[in-house]
Amino acid sequence: MSGHSKWSTIRHKKGAADAKRGKIFTKLIKEIMVAARMGGADPGANPRLRAAVLAAKAENMPKENIERAIKKGSGEMEGVNYEEINYEGYGPAGVAILLEILTDNRNRAASEVRHIFSRNGGNMGEAGCVAWMFDKKGTIVFNKENVSEEELMEVALEAGAEDVRDAESQFEVVTSLEDFNAVKEAFDEKGMTYELAEITMVPQTTVPISDEKTAMQILKLMDALEDNDDVQHAYANFDIPDEILNAIA
Template sequence: MAGHSKWANIQHRKGRQDAKRGKLWTKIIREVTVAARAGGPDPDSNPALRLAWDKAMAANMPKDNVQRAITRGAGGADGADYEEVRYEGYGIGGAAVVVDCMTDNRTRTVADVRHAFAKNGGNLGQEGSVAFMFKHCGQFIFAPGTAEDAVMEAALDAGADDVITDDEGVIEVTCAVPDYAAVRDAFEAAKLKPEIEGITMKPLNETDLEGDDAIRMQKLLDALDALDDVSEVYTTAVIDVA
């Protein structure tokens, strides 16, 4: 089915990310702060911070703003005490949903997340209810037509776990989280630019949705993503974008 084309869904996902980019500064600052607190202020030795830094640059955020967030996270300045919290639940058709948040008030955040699920046909689950359906890993996705041999050579030399090319020519590379920076550096050195990259929760199995179910699921995902405390939303749902 054309709408379930992996490449079409990747383009849809990237387009939605680009459309929201101008509204992401607050979320990115939180991500930078928490990453610096957890792994130190050096992006070269802290993959999560480097990813957050790159997101900030892509969103045209002033470097001074990012540096202040790093300093605050590393303990150089006072600020809100943000922490990472994960919520799990089910969407339309039983599709699994993982919601990663950064919050200074868990009571507020869980109430907002629960409301978004309930209002849009989903259900907030217990801790551990769906996380096992995902793999925490680094992910790089390359457009059809990218030189597969070059991608494979750079990826495997840098320690990637897997390189998969589908029938459309989409190349997906996955790696362990600690190896993310090394694999990314290898692609940069080889002048290979992925369409999408990041540390993600990759679904082990997928739930295809179309028609009204696809529309309802997208509304649920949008409602969760619009919450100020939500940093990332992951799902097993594959939404028909035809």
């Protein structure tokens, strides 16, 4: 499976521990604030805000926290003004890494991200060096044990999905941004349980990783990047087989 969904699934599984540290809530609040600032305080008329609110609810964020973040973003309450930046670079084995940053201090963010890359066998690149390798898509990931391939294909394609990919122990449904909610709702209506549903950056090509040491280095780098407060999302194009992941889990 490619890095965007593989890493997302790993991150999702460790999310409970992150939530206890406040990491997830902090990042979700920042996204809600920026979405409200850019597109207005009404989730019904602001797709980015609607997606951010849904993500916050999925992590059981209290309603008052969500409403306060919207008010801060829209200017009804005083709040921090976050800047959006993309940073790009390479990890071990030449893996391409794309970072979405929300920060109140560009210089601090750049310095810290560069340090994380250098400490973990990677290097930060110039703007545009890897962004062209990724496309923004919706992805919905199912464990093969929880779904029938035939039903999955039928529901996905009828709802407007672009592709259904066989990824070892999982199926990965890929959608356009416009069709993501419709496809997700189609699965919800059928009671089909998925492991992950998110808007993400899907790599056009992947780098196969065949040894445990390199895999561990890549995951350590990704974990360090995700753990940084200014990094909202970290995307990569590695392809680590399940047997290697299971061996180092």
